[in-house]
Amino acid sequence: MAQVTPETLVEVRDLHLAFRNRGEPFWVLQGISLTVPEGGFVAVLGPSGCGKSTLLRVLAGLLPPSWGEVRFAGRPLRGPHPDIGLVFQEANLLPWRTVLGNIALPLELRGLPRAQILAQARAMVRLIGLEGFEHTLPRDLSGGMAQRVALARALIYRPRLLLLDEPFASLDALTREQMWGELLRLWHHTRVAVVMVTHSITEALFLADRICVLSPRPARIRLCFDVPLPRPRTEDLRYTPEFGALARRVREAIGAAAPTRADIPPQPEHPPAR
Ligand SMILES: Nc1ncnc2c1ncn2[C@@H]1O[C@H](COP(=O)(O)OP(=O)(O)OP(=O)(O)O)[C@@H](O)[C@H]1O
Numbered sequence: 263m264a265q266v267t268p269e270t271l272v273e274v275r276d277l278h279l280a281f282r283n284r285g286e287p288f289w290v291l292q293g294i295s296l297t298v299p300e301g302g303f304v305a306v307l308g309p310s311g312c313g314k315s316t317l318l319r320v321l322a323g324l325l326p327p328s329w330g331e332v333r334f335a336g337r338p339l340r341g342p343h344p345d346i347g348l349v350f351q352e353a354n355l356l357p358w359r360t361v362l363g364n365i366a367l368p369l370e371l372r373g374l375p376r377a378q379i380l381a382q383a384r385a386m387v388r389l390i391g392l393e394g395f396e397h398t399l400p401r402d403l404s405g406g407m408a409q410r411v412a413l414a415r416a417l418i419y420r421p422r423l424l425l426l427d428e429p430f431a432s433l434d435a436l437t438r439e440q441m442w443g444e445l446l447r448l449w450h451h452t453r454v455a456v457v458m459v460t461h462s463i464t465e466a467l468f469l470a471d472r473i474c475v476l477s478p479r480p481a482r483i484r485l486c487f488d489v490p491l492p493r494p495r496t497e498d499l500r501y502t503p504e505f506g507a508l509a510r511r512v513r514e515a516i517g518a519a520a521p522t523r524a525d526i527p528p529q530p531e532h533p534p535a536r
């Protein structure tokens with residue numbers, strides 16, 4: 263079972279990020295600091311449009327910080343990294359490739375020997391429970407199956423960090439709950455660290471070691487706490503007063519009033535030379 267170790271895999275220090283809008287900075291992230299332990303599971307919540315996906319893109323090395331720093335495995339993150347996998351809300355599978363072909367794609371792009379690619383892809387198919395569907399095309403998969411393939415494709419590199427942006431948002435409620443079990447199984451098996459953006463408080467409490475709630479844009483950390491619930495987290499746990507109290511705490515943090523102009527500290531107009 264994946265245990266949170268004291269070793270820090272990701273360290274975000276005073277992260278600020280602005281997009282440019284007709285030359286003017288449009289501040290999305292402001293003074294975000296957080297850590298992700300090796301093998302840990304962090305859920306990020308916050309109101310719509312606050313900057314959650316932007317934060318994930320920074321953690322993926324796809325957007326450079328305007329200010330502050332992201333460190334991955336002890337080094338500054340300067341761009342996309344082979345040890346970081348990313349899965350979005352939509353599975354984004356290649357429609358002309360089979361399940362096996364989609365899962366194998368990252369290894370093909372790396373130019374590994376054919377036999378090794380097949381062996382690893384087949385092992386991933388077993389891990390996500392899709393044996394018998396190796397040669398099925400994405401159009402013939404259910405939403406949950408397609409999302410499992412997307413997870414397998416992200417995990418085949420054996421990344422140390424898996425970034426998930428609302429990966430189950432397009433699934434119906436029951437399938438979504440099944441996927442929680444699937445994801446926890448994959449997490450235990452691979453010991454990958456996970457940062458997952460979600461709108462579901464129940465999902466966050468059910469899955470995560472740590473929950474961070476962002477404020478409305480420009481996003482700052484409003485609340486970050488370790489989830490004091492034992493594992494394995496069973497269905498019954500969701501109906502306990504303890505679960506209810508934690509859910510309320512998160513709900514209140516998400517719903518709290520937006521910061522006023524006076525709350526927002528002066529913003530660096532030009533990022534410092536790095
Ligand atoms: N490439 C971009 N250029 C300019 N503005 C952007 C860009 N990407 C995102 N934004 C803006 O940044 C803000 C935060 O967007 P982001 O997608 O990070 O929010 P979110 O918290 O993920 O929202 P949701 O919960 O709806 O997915 C929004 O106002 C959005 O319009």
Ligand SMILES: [Mg+2]
Pocket residue numbers: 314315316427
């Ligand atoms: Mg988003």
